[in-house]
Amino acid sequence: MTKYIVRRLLQMIPVIIGSTFLIFAMVFALPGNPLAGKCGERPCPPAFVEKFRADHNLDDPLPIRYVKYLGDLAHGNFGTTFQGLNVLDELQKRYLITVKLAVIALLFEAIIGVLAGVLAGIRKGKFIDNLVLVSTLVVISIPTFVIGSLAQTIFGVKLGWFPVTTPSKPGWYDLLLPGLVLGSLSLAYAARLTRTNLAENLRADYVRTAVAKGLSRPRVIGVHTLRNSLIPVVTFLGADFGGLLGGAIITERIFNIRGVGGYIFQSINSRDGTAVVGAVTMLVIVYLFMNLLVDILYGVLDPRISHD
Amino acid sequence: MRGTTRTVAIAGVSALALLTAACSGDSGNGTSSTSGNASASSSDSATGAAGGEISISGCTPQNPFIPAMTNETCGGDMLDEVLARLVHYNSDDAKPELDLAESIETTDNQNFTVKLKQGRKFSDGTEVKAANFVKAWNWNRAGANGTLNSYFFDVIDGAADMDCGLVKVKDKDTGEDVEQPDCEKKPAASEELSGLKVVDDYTFTIKTTEKVSNLLVRLGYSAFAPLPDSFFADNGKAYGAKPVGAGPYMMESYDPATGAVLVKNPDYTGDFAGKVDKITFKIYQDTEAAYKDVMANQTDLLAALPASALQGEKYKSDLPDRTAEKATGTIATITFPSPKADKTYANPDLRKAISMAIDRDTIIKTILANTRQAATGWVSPVVDGYKADQCGEYCKYDPAKAKELFTKAGGYNGTISLGYNADGDHKSWTEAACNSIKDALGVECKAQPYPDFSTFRTLITDRKMKGMFRTGWQMDYPSIENFLAPIYGTGAGSNDGDYSSEKFDTLIKEAAAAADPAMANQKYQEAEAQLAIDFPSIPMWYGKAIAGWSENVENVKITPFGTIDLAAVTKKA
Numbered sequence: 073m074t075k076y077i078v079r080r081l082l083q084m085i086p087v088i089i090g091s092t093f094l095i096f097a098m099v100f101a102l103p104g105n106p107l108a109g110k111c112g113e114r115p116c117p118p119a120f121v122e123k124f125r126a127d128h129n130l131d132d133p134l135p136i137r138y139v140k141y142l143g144d145l146a147h148g149n150f151g152t153t154f155q156g157l158n159v160l161d162e163l164q165k166r167y168l169i170t171v172k173l174a175v176i177a178l179l180f181e182a183i184i185g186v187l188a189g190v191l192a193g194i195r196k197g198k199f200i201d202n203l204v205l206v207s208t209l210v211v212i213s214i215p216t217f218v219i220g221s222l223a224q225t226i227f228g229v230k231l232g233w234f235p236v237t238t239p240s241k242p243g244w245y246d247l248l249l250p251g252l253v254l255g256s257l258s259l260a261y262a263a264r265l266t267r268t269n270l271a272e273n274l275r276a277d278y279v280r281t282a283v284a285k286g287l288s289r290p291r292v293i294g295v296h297t298l299r300n301s302l303i304p305v306v307t308f309l310g311a312d313f314g315g316l317l318g319g320a321i322i323t324e325r326i327f328n329i330r331g332v333g334g335y336i337f338q339s340i341n342s343r344d345g346t347a348v349v350g351a352v353t354m355l356v357i358v359y360l361f362m363n364l365l366v367d368i369l370y371g372v373l374d375p376r377i378s379h380d
Numbered sequence: 381m382r383g384t385t386r387t388v389a390i391a392g393v394s395a396l397a398l399l400t401a402a403c404s405g406d407s408g409n410g411t412s413s414t415s416g417n418a419s420a421s422s423s424d425s426a427t428g429a430a431g432g433e434i435s436i437s438g439c440t441p442q443n444p445f446i447p448a449m450t451n452e453t454c455g456g457d458m459l460d461e462v463l464a465r466l467v468h469y470n471s472d473d474a475k476p477e478l479d480l481a482e483s484i485e486t487t488d489n490q491n492f493t494v495k496l497k498q499g500r501k502f503s504d505g506t507e508v509k510a511a512n513f514v515k516a517w518n519w520n521r522a523g524a525n526g527t528l529n530s531y532f533f534d535v536i537d538g539a540a541d542m543d544c545g546l547v548k549v550k551d552k553d554t555g556e557d558v559e560q561p562d563c564e565k566k567p568a569a570s571e572e573l574s575g576l577k578v579v580d581d582y583t584f585t586i587k588t589t590e591k592v593s594n595l596l597v598r599l600g601y602s603a604f605a606p607l608p609d610s611f612f613a614d615n616g617k618a619y620g621a622k623p624v625g626a627g628p629y630m631m632e633s634y635d636p637a638t639g640a641v642l643v644k645n646p647d648y649t650g651d652f653a654g655k656v657d658k659i660t661f662k663i664y665q666d667t668e669a670a671y672k673d674v675m676a677n678q679t680d681l682l683a684a685l686p687a688s689a690l691q692g693e694k695y696k697s698d699l700p701d702r703t704a705e706k707a708t709g710t711i712a713t714i715t716f717p718s719p720k721a722d723k724t725y726a727n728p729d730l731r732k733a734i735s736m737a738i739d740r741d742t743i744i745k746t747i748l749a750n751t752r753q754a755a756t757g758w759v760s761p762v763v764d765g766y767k768a769d770q771c772g773e774y775c776k777y778d779p780a781k782a783k784e785l786f787t788k789a790g791g792y793n794g795t796i797s798l799g800y801n802a803d804g805d806h807k808s809w810t811e812a813a814c815n816s817i818k819d820a821l822g823v824e825c826k827a828q829p830y831p832d833f834s835t836f837r838t839l840i841t842d843r844k845m846k847g848m849f850r851t852g853w854q855m856d857y858p859s860i861e862n863f864l865a866p867i868y869g870t871g872a873g874s875n876d877g878d879y880s881s882e883k884f885d886t887l888i889k890e891a892a893a894a895a896d897p898a899m900a901n902q903k904y905q906e907a908e909a910q911l912a913i914d915f916p917s918i919p920m921w922y923g924k925a926i927a928g929w930s931e932n933v934e935n936v937k938i939t940p941f942g943t944i945d946l947a948a949v950t951k952k953a
Contacts, residue, residue, distance in 0.1 A: 116528065117526070117527070117528065117530045117531055118561050119523040119524075119525075119526040119527075119530060119543065119544060119561050119563075120526040120527060120528050120530065121526075122526060122544075122560055122561050122562070122563075123524075123525075123526030124526065157636055162636065162637070165637055166637065224672060225672070228672065228676060229672055229675050229676045232676070235678070236669075236672045236673050236675075236676045236678055237664070237669045237670075237672065237673050237678070240635070240637060240638030240639065240662075241638070324665070325665050325668075325669065326666070326668070326669060327669065328664050328665060328666065328669040328670075328673075330637040330638070330663075334665050338440070338665070341803070341832070342442070343834060
């Protein structure tokens with residue numbers, strides 16, 4: 073197991089280098105000059121342009137800029153944004169908030185989603201199954217920003233149960249409503265995935281054997297069937313966690329959360345390559361670790377999948 | 381040229397904001413059921429007239445807090461409260477009033493003597509002296525410092541000597557030889573503006589390169605603010621994070637993610653003190669979120685309401701009696717391409733015909749939710765020297781006359797195109813304008829989107845933009861001159877269409893030399909009249925600011941700059 077993990081960690085190095093180069097090349101290949109909109113409808117003063125380009129290595133060819141960037145990265149220096157702020161500091165603050173938000177969403181979709189899926193799966197075709205199917209269909213078909221805005225207007229502005237927008241240093245409660253909104257879509261998928269897999273596995277031979285052995289129904293479902301049925305769900309949730317970290321842009325905007333998604337969006341708009349590459353590189357690393365975690369979990373859920 | 385960056389920053393979500401509004405449209409009287417004291421830390425003064433703290437919606441500053449480096453509203457709004465300048469703009473009509481200056485005198489519009497009030501202090505306790513101005517302006521203009529607002533100081537004698545020498549280098553993209561300033565190889569000839577002289581602690585003189593009749597008005601811009609001695613110790617590094625000014629408030633803390641906290645400057649003795657003790661700028665990525673917070677009384681002030689609230693005047697029921705509007709010093713225009721890029725629009729009659737074919741009033745009413753005022757000239761009505769109807773019949777919708785003029789001009793061969801940046805809120809009105817042109821003139825017209833503001837501006841600056849394109853202007857200082865000289869002067873920085881008229885340039889020069897303001901204004905108006913003959917651009921409309929506030933504050937006033945006069949706001953008792 074340890075050997076496996078070490079091997080996987082070593083494999084990450086070329087992946088990180090390759091992906092950062094791709095991101096770097098793509099970000100700096102974007103059309104438009106970062107200075108074009110900076111001075112409004114007039115061109116920037118030449119002296120400012122010169123200083124700005126020199127400060128941000130904009131005059132070097134792309135490979136040299138990339139090597140310089142990697143060199144800084146190796147020293148833990150993610151560079152500075154066009155505003156002169158340290159990217160790493162910004163990212164640390166923002167990741168703290170985003171991770172909190174993603175954890176709420178993930179817990180919500182994992183617990184409620186799997187529970188709803190199990191209930192629907194064991195009572196296939198009954199009322200509860202139809203209820204889960206219809207309600208998840210509704211959630212899937214309504215865009216997140218509609219759900220988010222509605223929830224904000226009803227629970228924030230009208231009822232006052234939750235803060236309308238999150239304060240600058242949000243606690244768990246402040247992020248609860250946005251987290252639920254963010255998790256609602258994946259919850260629907262998780263519930264449907266669990267339901268289908270569980271219903272299918274309940275017809276498997278080993279389940280009949282377990283029932284014939286005289287095991288109780290909760291044990292047959294909870295231990296034997298569910299464990300097998302969760303493998304695709306865990307794969308989905310693992311990949312989804314990475315997605316929640318970077319892709320919460322809409323939810324972040326609605327609730328004014330100072331998270332990573334909005335940071336990337338804002339930085340792309342202002343052509344702030346250093347900030348984009350830094351933030352996305354962090355995302356790549358998170359994805360890689362989540363993948364590793366999911367692969368290890370496979371072994372726990374199904375001992376037949378061995379990593380040695 | 382503040383404000384444009386902000387437009388870009390919030391532009392991306394406006395479509396989304398519109399949609400969300402449609403789906404949450406049940407908020408007929410949205411504020412009635414919420415508790416009013418969510419963020420109210422009740423004021424300790426008995427009358428509620430002074431003291432207490434308020435919060436205002438802000439956005440992320442794009443530059444360090446150095447006056448000469450701040451050219452957009454996000455940072456500018458915060459900095460404005462911290463700084464004091466020689467003159468202060470009246471919040472009703474933008475008339476300049478003396479602030480740090482005791483007097484500013486001249487006999488020839490070229491040599492000015494500035495006398496300072498004694499005893500005015502920076503928030504670090506040091507006194508504001510003449511050297512603080514001279515050193516600050518020298519630093520701001522110095523080529524090696526590369527500031528964004530350096531062009532404001534071009535008017536002072538000796539500014540050209542502050543530029544670094546040009547060095548030939550190969551352009552990385554095109555491989556052509558281009559000239560770039562290089563301060564290491566060819567340092568500037570001088571590090572001081574020869575036109576500035578300190579006479580004594582409270583007096584200095586300014587000599588301008590040529591006659592300037594509106595210098596007094598210009599001196600109110602924040603780039604002209606004095607800088608304390610501590611600024612020069614580390615070239616503004618510490619200052620950029622925490623500015624020190626002589627204004628009514630001082631910056632207690634700033635965090636890019638959360639915002640700025642301003643508290644009263646204990647040393648302030650000027651005439652423009654604020655009423656409240658503490659102002660918090662909360663940073664929002666989206667004005668839609670800020671608007672909801674104002675509805676729930678969690679944020680007190682919002683200077684520009686989101687598009688979703690303006691649709692169908694929804695804000696009037698959301699914030700009953702808690703909104704205000706005012707014309708601001710901005711104008712939207714459609715500029716004809718530079719002859720270097722596209723010669724097909726050269727005929728002034730064709731230009732006038734297109735202008736007359738656009739039904740401004742209907743577009744404002746149906747698409748822009750009455751948030752603009754149709755333009756009748758090239759100068760905003762908020763500035764001194766404004767004269768109505770300078771554009772005359774050419775800015776009035778008249779399809780019959782437009783068609784007549786169009787035929788006289790020989791028509792247009794091909795499709796008229798109107799460029800806009802797709803990340804702003806420009807799609808609907810440019811398309812409507814094009815339809816109006818199509819209907820009136822019977823010529824094809826296409827609204828042409830470009831992905832974002834920076835791509836759009838690059839094409840314009842490089843003179844590669846074919847067809848007409850949208851332009852906007854927000855005044856730097858409240859003067860008629862600012863709407864003419866920088867945009868239509870030959871070779872001027874923002875002359876995107878490369879307009880050039882000898883008569884216009886001469887009139888601008890004469891106006892700058894005029895002995896009294898009335899005389900100067902008249903000359904500027906004559907220059908504007910010349911634009912109505914050559915028609916370098918189509919005036920579309922003037923901007924209007926619509927602000928909203930929570931139940932916790934009163935006495936909210938909008939300035940001609942579209943900002944909220946924070947000195948006047950009070951906490952409700």
